[in-house]
Amino acid sequence: MLQPPDRVLVAVSGGKDSLACWDLLRALGFEADGMVLGLGIGEYSEESTRYATAFAAARGWPLHVVDLRTRFGFDVPGAAAATRRAPCGACGLAKRHLFNAVAIEEGYDVVATGHNLDDEAAVLLGNVLHWDEEYLARQQPVLPATEGFVRKVKPLVRLSERETAAYCVLSGIDYQVEECPMAAGNRHLAYKEALNVIERRSPGTKAAFVAGFLARGHRRFAAEAAPPDLRACPSCGAPTTASECAFCRLRARAATARG
Amino acid sequence: MLQPPDRVLVAVSGGKDSLACWDLLRALGFEADGMVLGLGIGEYSEESTRYATAFAAARGWPLHVVDLRTRFGFDVPGAAAATRRAPCGACGLAKRHLFNAVAIEEGYDVVATGHNLDDEAAVLLGNVLHWDEEYLARQQPVLPATEGFVRKVKPLVRLSERETAAYCVLSGIDYQVEECPMAAGNRHLAYKEALNVIERRSPGTKAAFVAGFLARGHRRFAAEAAPPDLRACPSCGAPTTASECAFCRLRARAATARG
Numbered sequence: 001m002l003q004p005p006d007r008v009l010v011a012v013s014g015g016k017d018s019l020a021c022w023d024l025l026r027a028l029g030f031e032a033d034g035m036v037l038g039l040g041i042g043e044y045s046e047e048s049t050r051y052a053t054a055f056a057a058a059r060g061w062p063l064h065v066v067d068l069r070t071r072f073g074f075d076v077p078g079a080a081a082a083t084r085r086a087p088c089g090a091c092g093l094a095k096r097h098l099f100n101a102v103a104i105e106e107g108y109d110v111v112a113t114g115h116n117l118d119d120e121a122a123v124l125l126g127n128v129l130h131w132d133e134e135y136l137a138r139q140q141p142v143l144p145a146t147e148g149f150v151r152k153v154k155p156l157v158r159l160s161e162r163e164t165a166a167y168c169v170l171s172g173i174d175y176q177v178e179e180c181p182m183a184a185g186n187r188h189l190a191y192k193e194a195l196n197v198i199e200r201r202s203p204g205t206k207a208a209f210v211a212g213f214l215a216r217g218h219r220r221f222a223a224e225a226a227p228p229d230l231r232a233c234p235s236c237g238a239p240t241t242a243s244e245c246a247f248c249r250l251r252a253r254a255a256t257a258r259g
Numbered sequence: 260m261l262q263p264p265d266r267v268l269v270a271v272s273g274g275k276d277s278l279a280c281w282d283l284l285r286a287l288g289f290e291a292d293g294m295v296l297g298l299g300i301g302e303y304s305e306e307s308t309r310y311a312t313a314f315a316a317a318r319g320w321p322l323h324v325v326d327l328r329t330r331f332g333f334d335v336p337g338a339a340a341a342t343r344r345a346p347c348g349a350c351g352l353a354k355r356h357l358f359n360a361v362a363i364e365e366g367y368d369v370v371a372t373g374h375n376l377d378d379e380a381a382v383l384l385g386n387v388l389h390w391d392e393e394y395l396a397r398q399q400p401v402l403p404a405t406e407g408f409v410r411k412v413k414p415l416v417r418l419s420e421r422e423t424a425a426y427c428v429l430s431g432i433d434y435q436v437e438e439c440p441m442a443a444g445n446r447h448l449a450y451k452e453a454l455n456v457i458e459r460r461s462p463g464t465k466a467a468f469v470a471g472f473l474a475r476g477h478r479r480f481a482a483e484a485a486p487p488d489l490r491a492c493p494s495c496g497a498p499t500t501a502s503e504c505a506f507c508r509l510r511a512r513a514a515t516a517r518g
Binding site: 131185187191195212213 | 444457464472
């Protein structure tokens with residue numbers, strides 16, 4: 001997953017998982033810096049950036065602060081309105097694109113995210129419920145680097161959200177407790193709730209679900225996944241299968257709607 | 260799944276699904292007879308047999324009535340106590356064994372069960388949560404006949420449990436509404452509850468889950484499943500991979516505990 005002298009960019013939200021991840025990687029001796037993305041989701045996003053900034057400042061660790069609105073002229077609520085789709089799609093797209101883009105610009109080898117076991121199990125459940133072959137092929141705690149993409153790792157994927165919360169409490173890490181208000185009622189939360197129903201009846205199911213997928217399920221989907229045919233986005237240079245990358249298309253659409 | 264002149268044995272519990280299944284197969288012109296298994300679960304099992312018998316008698320359709328205790332000297336609660344395991348395991352084992360055995364003895368080509376979409380989705384979820392490769396390879400609405408096993412079909416697998424209930428109400432079929440008291444709190448019910456959480460948020464998920472598995476998931480597990488090395492059980496003649504079949508071992512264990 002990680003090996004010195006890897007330079008790691010930690011995707012930081014100000015919540016317990018990403019701050020615990022950053023803290024642990026530093027404790028393990030990695031050169032790990034943070035990046036927080038201003039999503040423009042009102043007070044929630046402002047608070048998120050405040051927690052990340054305070055955490056970094058108290059430790060003297062470098063934090064890249066990128067604001068969607070300032071730098072790209074749109075925000076997540078605007079993108080959701082322009083595309084008339086759920087905000088989580090635009091948010092995830094912007095995060096994937098920009099953490100990777102900044103990692104490449106700033107010479108990091110890896111992007112680390114704080115996804116915990118509960119997140120991973122819920123995403124896996126969604127992918128399995130839809131038998132989404134492409135997503136199942138890509139769902140791994142380590143995605144190797146490919147042309148135009150740095151490596152992506154999820155170091156906390158074996159820890160439950162209670163464990164990362166406990167780690168923060170024990171380590172004196174002050175984190176944003178509030179959940180994103182735009183995520184309320186989204187599918188991912190329904191998957192989490194469903195898994196919690198089962199976990200209460202059969203503790204350990206989530207861990208067995210994710211571990212079993214990696215041991216016995218994943219290879220059955222990975223084998224057939226054809227490598228995509230990528231070209232450089234003419235606007236930003238990011239690899240894409242389309243004539244312009246999805247982030248630049250989103251940005252253009254959100255900007256048009258605004259103007 | 261079924262083709263005239265197939266002789267069909269319908270596994271009947273007295274509940275809505277199995278009675279609807281039997282009724283529909285007869286309406287489609289199949290030579291379909293019923294079989295009800297007395298499981299010995301107190302008043303629940305007695306009522307179950309009464310509903311099945313009354314349904315068959317009113318229509319003049321043949322029903323095979325097999326009582327576990329009378330014919331094999333044990334019942335489901337006794338088997339559960341003797342094996343110190345959940346009763347649902349012993350119950351499923353006895354059903355699989357005896358519906359197949361009676362079908363062979365009585366010259367039926369197929370055993371049809373009333374599994375509906377909710378059942379199938381819950382079983383699939385359990386198999387996926389444990390990434391049980393063998394069960395995933397076998398989870399199909401049609402299991403072809405093999406040496407010692409008749410074909411198994413689940414004609415109602417696309418209908419939700421509300422739809423089979425509605426069919427019974429509209430067709431004037433009187434069925435047992437009560438659920439098995441020994442199933443209360445079992446895993447299968449937790450899987451159903453979890454799927455209902457998701458279905459409420461995203462209607463159609465169960466149907467897409469089962470259909471997507473058959474379209475895109477199943478083949479990835481079927482390909483590698485090695486055919487088992489079967490011999491005849493010395494006690495009953497049923498095919499088994501062990502020195503004695505699981506049903507005869509269960510019967511012996513339950514009988515010893517009783518004696």
